[in-house]
Amino acid sequence: DAKTTQPNSMESNEEEPVHLPCNHSTISGTDYIHWYRQLPSQGPEYVIHGLTSNVNNRMASLAIAEDRKSSTLILHRATLRDAAVYYCILSYSGAGSYQLTFGKGTKLSVIP
């Protein structure tokens, strides 16, 4: 499985933008880039995903490097509720297989 590398932890001030980086230098052409987050005592929650182009939804934006070897999850205005562990995951979806393998993620702390 292609691997991702994320910082162990990051801090942000409330109401400031947050850029969470992810490196995936061994990504293959069919791998999607997914982001999930896990709030304390809850199950992981889908945030966003993309293949090649930048993506926006109501929760966040995903910026994908042109060579696809890295990506950045952007929270436009951090709130206290955004404090969570954020996972960057590559998935392969082909030959009937679909799996998400979670790494350690980035623990985001939001400072009031």
Next chain:
Amino acid sequence: DARVTQTPRHKVTEMGQEVTMRCQPILGHNTVFWYRQTMMQGLELLAYFRNRAPLDDSGMPKDRFSAEMPDATLATLKIQPSEPRDSAVYFCASRISGANVLTFGAGSRLTVL
């Protein structure tokens, strides 16, 4: 919002006892996953099913764990006999085949004494 429902939310049992965890996937979702989360190992994929058929259970200790889908609305994960090292939070997740979004349940926290 549609939810994945897991029961029980908490379970404390003694070593050697049988434990069964249940999951009701979102209606219409035909792919179901079981994950286990511990502080040491993080989130690990144990098994997954599509259209009730097991596709991959290579992450599951075969001697004591078993996973089934008796019908499309119920997935079960059974541990027999349970051991203290099985203490973890077990998550179920579901998706529609072809979709890129996995929806997780709230988890079942298992403590084996």
